[in-house]
Structure formats: C-alpha cells, structure tokens
Amino acid sequence: MNTIGIGLLGAGTVGGTLIKRLTTDHAAIAAKTGLDLQVRRVAVRDPGKSRNLDIPEGMFTTDAQSVIDDPEVDLLVEVMGGQEPAGPLVLRALEAGKPVVTANKELIAARGYDLIAAAEKSGVALLFEAAVGGGIPIIRPLSETLAGERLTRVMGIVNGTTNFILSQMTEEGTAYEDALAEAQELGFAEPDPTADVGGADAAAKAAILASLGFGTWVGLDRVPHTGITEITATDIRYADDLGYTIKLLAIAEDTDNGVSARVHPVLLPHAHPLSAIRGATNAIFIEGPAIDTLLFAGPGAGGDPTATAVLGDVIDAAREILAGAQVAPRIRFAPSSLADFGSVPTKWYVRLEVADLPGVLAQIASAFGEANVSIKSVWQEETGEEATLLIVTHLAPESEQQNALAAVNELDCVHAVAAAIRVESEEA
Template identity: 40%
Template sequence: MAEERVIKIGMLGLGTVGTGVYKVLKSQQEEMLPKLGARVELKKILVRNVEKAAAKVDDPSIVTMNFEDIANDPEIEIVVEVMGGKQPAMNYILACLDAGKNVVTANKDLVASEGKKILAAAKRNGKDFLYEASVAGGIPIIRPVKQCLAANHITELMGIFNGTTNFILTKMSQEGMEFGDALRLAQDMGYAEADPTADVEGLDAGRKVAILASAAFNSRVTFEDVYTEGITKITATDIQYAKEMGCTIKLLGVAKDTPEGIEARVHPMLIDSNHPLATVNDSYNAVFLTGDAVQDTMFYGRGAGELPTASAVVGDIFDVVRNILWNCCGRIGCTCYRECPIKRVGEIKSKYFVRMQIENRYGTLASVASVFGNNKVSIAQMLQKRVNGKYAEIVVITDEVKERHFEDAMQILGGMSMIQEISSTIRVY
C-alpha cells in the first residue's frame, strides 16, 4: 500500500482569520485524504505573542516568533499569510515564493497594491499565489472569474463589497436610523472597528474592486486607480426619498470595461428596489457580473468573518495541494495580459440625485434649471415636497452626465445666494 502523502504548511498570523483557518483545517482532517489524496498538516504558525497564541492551539510547539522557522523549513510546501498589513507581509510572501513555497493569502491591502509584483515572483518560481479570500470573504469570486467564466468578455461588475456599510445602510433604511446611530450599533455588534474609516469611507471596498477588476478585465487595476467615496453623508431623509422613488441606497463598487478605458469606483448609489443587489441586506455581500456569453450572474454570501473568510483560505490551500500532487503548481497565475487605460473620474457618466434647500420665491427654480442646462446637465425630474418658511426643499434627478460637467454645475450652485444648502448629491444606477 502506498505511503500516505502529507503536505506540510506554515501560517503567518493567528488573529481572527488565522484562528478560523486553524479551526476549519481541524474540522476537515478526517475528509482530507479522500477529498484531496493527501493530508494537510499545520507545522508552524508565526505569531507576535507565543503565550497568547499557544492557548488557541492543541500543540503549543507549533507556534514561533521566528519567520526563519517557516521560510527555511524544506518540509513546508505551502505558506498561508493571514497577518494583514503591507509590511512585513510583503517581504515574507516574496521570501517564501523565492524559497520555492506556494503562498495563499487573504490580504486585500497587499494584493490591491502589489499584486503584479507578487504574481511575477510566483511565476518566476513556478509556484501558486492564490488570494480568493481577499475579495468578498467566503463568496467564491476570483476563481470563478479566472476559470469558470474565462470564456466570457466581462464588461461590467458591480457589488456590495463591505458588510459593515451594508449593515449600517440596512438599519437606516429599515429602522429609520441616522448614520451615527447605525454606526454605533454596528460597533456594538462587532461589525465595525473602533476606527471605522476603511469601511465607511469606501476604502475596503475600493481595494476589493481593484483586485476583482484586474481579474475580470485582464488588465491591472490598483487601489490607487479606484475612485472612492463613503456613506458618512447619507441621511435618513435621503433614504426616505429613495424609498418614495422605488429605490434603495447601497454602497456599490462598480467597474466597467469600456472602449475608452476601465472605470473603477466605489460610492453610494440609488438602485432600483427590484434589482437583485437591492435585496442584499445586513452584513451580507454580493457581486453582480455581466459577460457576453453568460449575460448576468450574481454571487451572494457572507463577505467577512472568521469562518467565512477561512473557508476561502482553506479552499485555496486545497487547490494548491491538488496542484502539488499533480505537479502543476503555477498553472493559473497573473491573467492581466492587456494594458487598458484607467478612465478619469471626470469622464465617467452618471445620473444624479440632488437634494437642496432654495429660496421659496418666483424664479428660483428657473435659475437652478438654467445653471444645470448651461453646464450640459439635463434634468430628468424635479420635485418640490417640503417648504419651511423662506426655504423650500427640492430634489433634482439628472439624466446621464459626465461627472466634470456635474461638478461644474454644483460649484456654481453652491455659490448662489438663493441656495441655502446643497444637502445631498448621490449617484443613481
């Protein structure tokens, strides 16, 4: 009888995701041999605090504070990076690839900015660098795009990439909360960090859009290429107006492959309440893709958390194990064979929802309409619903307009004495 094959791995980090990976590997032990044709053994875990980490594992001898215990161990064939941050994670990953080890990561910050360099190192060494967990947590999306949907020219992707902001907007929509109250609830429930900037300002979603757009359009998109805008200015009043219009407000990541270049952006949008993404609530994520052959397809599930993210990490580990057994590591690496320009945000076209407080007197609406018209902004709809003494609240819905023309109009309107306040400007999908 052939000797049972054991693939040994090392892990960098034992935080939330690392602990999840440890748990999932344990739960899969009995099924690994029939499922993979080999067993996976976690040999070493790099940590900052040995005593704290030792309490989380069955065998404390596997924890170490010395990276060389992993990098220089010829038995370790796969390294799992779940420590987060750019450094020293970047140097560790490159060192492991150059040492002939395959690497799996959940590090969206790193992949979004340095993916090209790391994938080049993987190719140079004939090794796998897999990063399914870096986008949308437990939802399979990178592998489907690179493999299952490879027969498509994907023209557009859009999605809800951040569970924290989706939870906040859901509470604002369903319970009438203001942003600050919904954020505090998200923090109390563990959905939001003490410093929620990366989530509520759209930075986390922007990194995921960069990674997924690179895979979908076969052209490198970095985080710096993605226009980001958060949800901090969204109010309960905006949510109510959206409902009256048959829409829902979501923080959406949108990327398009156009003849003029790739659009990549993250910002709040009004989306028709009948759209599949409008029904994605609480901390769930979803990605909606359009391809020339498949047409529309949507992926939905938990976008973060200890076990959902660990599910994606361990899925990548299993993929690498199969490649090792069949001697085909590195078979799917960087797929960015195109070099498309990135479209400047000012050239991107959007429809807009604008809410403003104006003087309640004859001629004001005509003046507002004139400013829009003089700046190539066409008005699709104008509503006046609330009057508060001297001022009236109006809502304008524009037709599709280049962002630079819209911004020109807003700058002029913002300086007019008859306009007390421009309360909200939100794009409309």
C-alpha cells in the same frame, strides 16, 4: 496519502479558524481530496496568548521568516494582514518557490501586480480567494470560469459593515452614529471603523475585482472612493420615495474610455438584485453579453466563511504541488488604458435647499444645462420660506456633473446643496 505541510503567518480570526478546521475536519478533507494537510509552523505576534488550538505550543514562533524557511513547509498561508511585514514575507516565499495563499486584500490591491509576477517567475501559485467577499467564491469565477466572457460590469456590496449600517438606517430609521455603534457591538465593525465607513476597504476590493474582471491591472491609487459618513436618514427616506435604496457599491466597468473602478454610495432602484442584500451580507453582480447577469451573495467576512475560502485555495495549491504543475497566473494583465474618472458617465440625485421664489427652478435648470447635464426629474417640497428640491439627472460625464453641482452651488437662490449622491440605474 499525500502529505502537504502548511506554514501560517497569523493565527487570529481567520488563521485560528483555519487551524481548527485543519484539525477537526482533517479526515473529511482527506477523504474528499486525498490530501493530508498538516500544520507545521505558525508565526504570531504573541506566542504566549491563549488560543484554544489543538496544535503543539512549540509550533508557534515570532520569527515569520523561519516559517518560510522550514523545509517541512510546502505552502504558506498569509493571514496576518496589512502590507508590512506581510508583503516582503509573501514575496520571499514565492521567490523560494513556495506557493502562497492569502486573504489580504490590502496587500493584493497594493502590490498584487508584482507578487503575481514573482509567482509566475517561480512557477508557483499565489491564490487569494478570501481577499474579496470572504466566503463568497468570486476570485476563481472571475479569473477562471468567466475568463472567456467579455465582462461589461462588476458591481458589488463588498463591505459588510457599511451594508449593515445602511440597512439599519433604511429598515429601522436608525441614525448613522447609532447604527455604527450597533455594528461595533455586534462585532461587524472595527473599533476604528475608518477603513470601512470611509470606503478604503471596498476600494481595495474594487481594484482587485476590476483587475481580474477586465484583465487590466488597476492600482489602488486609481480607485476614487467615498464612504457613507455623509449619508443621512433624510436622503434614505427621499430615495425610498423616489424608488431607490442607498447602497455603498464597488463599481468596476469597461467604459468607452477604458477600465474604471470606483467606490461610492449610490441610489439603486428597489428592483435591482443588490438592493435586496441586507445586513452584513456581501454580494457581487456581474454583467456580460453572453452570461447576461450573475449574482454571487453570501457572508463577506467572519472566521468560518473566510477560512473555507482559504482552505479551498490551500487544497488547490496542494493539488498543484502534487501534480508538479508549472502554475501560470490565472489572468494576464494587459497594459491597456484606465479611464479617467471625469470621463465616466454618471448620474446624480441632488437635494437642494432653495429660496421659495418664482424663477428659481429656471435658474437651476439653466445651471445644469450650461454644464451639459440634463435633468431627468424634479420633485419639490415647500418648507415655509424655503423649498426642498430633489433633482435626478440624466447620464453625463462625471466631470460635467461636478461642474453642474459647482455652478448650482454658486446660485444665490440655492441656500445649500444638502446632498449629492450618484444614481445607478438602467435608463440613461
């Protein structure tokens, strides 16, 4: 039997589940892979905490460096989260020639380029399947299976909390605050949900998807992101009437001006496969000329699904240790240009509260026209003295759409730009 010693940084939701799986499924994993995976040492903040894990208490330590230094630890699993102290610890393990498996999207999105370079220099693996989409296999398909495809777009629901909230608002008519409270009660949302509802969590995943999908490193600072806090039941209802579902999407694409990655709510046609993804489920939709479209969907978080992804990486890294393989990074990152967001073609749904007077529509159309944005459709509802106008534009560079919105906002007849949400659909 080929024994591989594993050191863990973290034994919380993911790490604790991984330890359980390594003990309860030990024989099954050994039978299937020929690997005897043994937990050797585990760093935690509080070794006294009751964890209900079937490993000796003496394995726990607060000294994370001692896990890396332990000669019986052949590979490191980093599931502590955050950039500090996880970043320097992962780097030191790689420099010491130990492969690392991590579930830490924040770390990979922020420092992945340097960490991947360090792994390459040492000839060891740095694997992070669980960093995007939890239990959904997406990192390996993007970086290995699809490495020969010239992908055009990778678009995903990569945050379960926000998809749960939007699903509740859409299906039950629940108000945003109530849907968020429900997500917190059910454990889908953190007590501080800012990173989820503000889009930062999805932005880290978008950076990783874009980097792997297009072979160009996209830093986290190059991913503009907007969350769902401004989405109202009113717009969900109007969008539905117009044939769209509102989703928070991470969108990475190869545009004429370079690779672009962004996160924001979008109106998506009801018929799009991502519109059907409900609740906390995650899904990634991939487009390319040869594969046409692929949809990966499943549990984007949770101890068990995420531990399965980590376990897959552990098995992969263990096989490479035993093969004595010099591991190259799965994807090389070419220094190619990133598109400025202003140049990326977008289209918009805009809800305006306007004076119900003759000539108003003409003024609004001309403000859009002067900014080079043409209008695809207009729908009007009278509400007394005022009227609500729903406008969907054609594709135009993001900067021109923004100029149009600013110009419309200046018009005296426009009482409020009540909502402005991008639209993703096939037609221009």
